[in-house]
Amino acid sequence: MRIALCEDNERERSYYANLIKKSMPPEIKGELFEYESGEHLLFDIEDVEPYDLLFLDIHMDGTDGYSVAEILKKKQYHCDIIFLTEDKDKVWEAFEVEAMHYLVKSMTSEERFLQLFHWALKKVMMKKRQYILLSCAGELRKIPITSIQYFEVLRNLIIVHYHEEQRFEFYSTLGKIENILLGKDFVRIHRSYLVALPSIQSVQPTEVILLNGKKLPVSRKKYAEIREAFLRHHTS
Numbered sequence: 001m002r003i004a005l006c007e008d009n010e011r012e013r014s015y016y017a018n019l020i021k022k023s024m025p026p027e028i029k030g031e032l033f034e035y036e037s038g039e040h041l042l043f044d045i046e047d048v049e050p051y052d053l054l055f056l057d058i059h060m061d062g063t064d065g066y067s068v069a070e071i072l073k074k075k076q077y078h079c080d081i082i083f084l085t086e087d088k089d090k091v092w093e094a095f096e097v098e099a100m101h102y103l104v105k106s107m108t109s110e111e112r113f114l115q116l117f118h119w120a121l122k123k124v125m126m127k128k129r130q131y132i133l134l135s136c137a138g139e140l141r142k143i144p145i146t147s148i149q150y151f152e153v154l155r156n157l158i159i160v161h162y163h164e165e166q167r168f169e170f171y172s173t174l175g176k177i178e179n180i181l182l183g184k185d186f187v188r189i190h191r192s193y194l195v196a197l198p199s200i201q202s203v204q205p206t207e208v209i210l211l212n213g214k215k216l217p218v219s220r221k222k223y224a225e226i227r228e229a230f231l232r233h234h235t236s
Contacts, residue, residue: 001028001124004051006035006068007084008060012105016055016084016113023114028121038063042071050163051079052124053100058085069099074211075164078146080124082116098198132180134160136170143168145184149199149210151177153192164212187229190219197233 003020007013017034024030033051035041039062045051058065069081080100087104100120103113130145147163157169158177174194178186185197189208193216201209205223208216218226 001030002051003053004033005055006041007057008036038068054079054081056081058083134170141168148196150195189226190217203227203230
């Protein structure tokens with residue numbers, strides 16, 4: 001379990017770091033990485049293994065926590081975020097970037113923080129168990145479902161696009177993949193494309209635009225169904 005803490009106040013960063021370290025369950029192998037600024041965090045994630053959980057201060061000099069979360073979302077960086085703040089009025093903005101939780105520092109006791117931390121660990125561990133196992137030419141690829149952007153049919157192959165620019169080709173049918181992922185927020189937009197709803201930025205009558213700017217064609221017959229699924233996902 002890789003956990004990051006981004007807090008520009010040294011005293012508070014030390015306080016939360018100590019809480020996290022001392023309350024990590026012994027059965028979970030956890031690593032904590034500390035950042036003193038949003039810029040430092042954004043620079044580092046380009047070269048390190050992805051984090052599973054991020055405690056992120058909202059009010060920081062330079063790039064604030066909310067902006068950091070928006071950038072991570074646009075990059076398709078799948079990491080659960082718990083905001084740390086003194087401002088109760090920012091809670092709705094936290095929901096806009098699909099944060100896991102919102103913690104008001106002055107109103108959160110040590111006991112409450114530990115309860116929230118253990119709850120978050122359980123949620124993350126459940127997500128980490130959700131993989132799809134794909135194989136081709138003797139290679140097995142275990143891919144986290146939450147990292148998948150879309151599946152594409154190319155001649156006799158299926159290509160899965162995941163975690164930014166990664167891809168894996170394998171033999172199957174899109175119908176079989178659709179059945180495997182039933183109920184996991186995927187929508188068939190075209191006979192050649194199965195797309196993860198969290199990856200979609202907007203839905204238009206002839207195409208969907210993903211968060212990374214990629215445009216995929218929409219079947220005219222499926223537009224209403226896709227739009228309804230998109231709205232349901234983002235309002236539920």
